[in-house]
Amino acid sequence: MSSEPTQTSVYVHFPWCARKCPYCDFATEPIRATALPHERYAEAVLRELEARATDLQGRELTSIFFGGGTPSLWGPAALKRTLRGITGAFERVHDELEVTVECNPSSLTQENAALLREAGVGRLSIGVQSLRDPHLQFLGRLHDSNRAVAALEEAVAQMPRVSADLMFGMPGQTLEELGEDIARIAETGVRHVSAYALTIEEKTMFGSLHRAGKLRVAPEEQYADLFEHAERCFADLGWAHYEVSNYAAEAEESRHNLHYWRGGAYVGLGAAAVGCLDDGPGHATRWRNEPNPQRYLEQSTLEAEIEELGPEEIVREALMLGLRTMEGMNLAATKTRAGRDPKAGREQDLERAIEKGNLEQVGNWLRVPQDRWLKLDGIVRDLF
Ligand code: SF4
Numbered sequence: 001m002s003s004e005p006t007q008t009s010v011y012v013h014f015p016w017c018a019r020k021c022p023y024c025d026f027a028t029e030p031i032r033a034t035a036l037p038h039e040r041y042a043e044a045v046l047r048e049l050e051a052r053a054t055d056l057q058g059r060e061l062t063s064i065f066f067g068g069g070t071p072s073l074w075g076p077a078a079l080k081r082t083l084r085g086i087t088g089a090f091e092r093v094h095d096e097l098e099v100t101v102e103c104n105p106s107s108l109t110q111e112n113a114a115l116l117r118e119a120g121v122g123r124l125s126i127g128v129q130s131l132r133d134p135h136l137q138f139l140g141r142l143h144d145s146n147r148a149v150a151a152l153e154e155a156v157a158q159m160p161r162v163s164a165d166l167m168f169g170m171p172g173q174t175l176e177e178l179g180e181d182i183a184r185i186a187e188t189g190v191r192h193v194s195a196y197a198l199t200i201e202e203k204t205m206f207g208s209l210h211r212a213g214k215l216r217v218a219p220e221e222q223y224a225d226l227f228e229h230a231e232r233c234f235a236d237l238g239w240a241h242y243e244v245s246n247y248a249a250e251a252e253e254s255r256h257n258l259h260y261w262r263g264g265a266y267v268g269l270g271a272a273a274v275g276c277l278d279d280g281p282g283h284a285t286r287w288r289n290e291p292n293p294q295r296y297l298e299q300s301t302l303e304a305e306i307e308e309l310g311p312e313e314i315v316r317e318a319l320m321l322g323l324r325t326m327e328g329m330n331l332a333a334t335k336t337r338a339g340r341d342p343k344a345g346r347e348q349d350l351e352r353a354i355e356k357g358n359l360e361q362v363g364n365w366l367r368v369p370q371d372r373w374l375k376l377d378g379i380v381r382d383l384f
Helices: 038-051 076-089 110-118 133-138 145-158 175-187 205-211 220-237 255-261 293-298 311-322 331-338 347-355 370-381
Strands: 006-014 059-068 092-103 123-129 161-168 192-197 240-243 246-248 265-269 274-278 284-289 304-309 360-362 365-367
Touching (some): 006 076, 006 274, 133 145, 161 175, 161 220, 175 220, 220 240, 311 331
Parallel strands (some): 006 059, 092 123, 123 161
Antiparallel strands (some): 274 284, 284 304
16 A cells, blocks of 8 residues: 555444335345444444444545435434544544435434534535425325424534435426525525436336336436426526435535445445445455344444456446546546556447547546436446
8 A cells, every 4th residue: 555545434324213114225224222342333433444444544525425324323322432433543634524325304403413413524415305295195205304304404504514405207297496496595595406317227126116007107208307406496596406306506526425425435334224335446345234133233344245357347337437427537547546547448339439529538537428417327338
């Protein structure tokens, strides 16, 4: 390892929710609030952190993201203990360490937000999804629109940085509704939004209903119209569309996610968490932890699925993640990480994509122009 510390982020997965949403295929289980193993989970995560101590040498911690699941269900004292353990495990911690916690409006109180702030959290990401009661009911959410707005306002009052998750593509959703939701969210003082299209995942309740012909979904064109409308609304606010699903006011980008899209090293902790660390040019190791929360709590050794990534896998990942962003994929950085020229072996595909206007190279950066983002998946697939 070089003498310069490698910038590294940490993702902590909290694998429980108050209720499983019918569209969600994340690794999470429903649990009663009284059954939550707050301290035991903190201990298990800290045990895993200790077992990974050698991997953390020579690294500088730049961000921590508590995701899930619903980490706002985790007792602030247990979360704080975990946070302290993580910062203490690194030789160096970045001066502007970004610490984000994902929250649900139904489990975020003003008191909770204040305790999280006091614990060292500086950013909340709140899953409001919509500010319309019929859409929230369709999505099976536990909160209504009043609670969603209140949660955003309470969070803004306590935290320096707040992001909201929005979903679009619910049946019957209009452009006006989406536009009004965006304007209302911005009015609360929130300065970052992640806007995702509702997708029907096979292994979810929506997946089963869809297969049985019992779920109405929005037609493809409606998704495209909503995506473009969201883009216009955020542009009117002066926010940057800095990644396909993410919009930010000036300097409000998620540093944790940018690090990930740039192919940065990350450590995953907790049940079902994924981590990936480079171990020299052209080689990286990715792991996925035991997904079952009970088994994760009980295990005393590191048990994870391991995948070794070679130069080609590293290049593919860099294309898949980097081309999702406004800045694009950095060719020189990818060459250093992959140990070979990322263009090698795909010269013709790249040339064709550039001719069609689906791709552009500006200096060291390869990017998909924003007016082609609706076709992004196909564009990237053609480069594989
Ligand atoms: S609250 Fe979030 S993570 Fe939990 S089930 Fe619903 S969508 Fe999934």
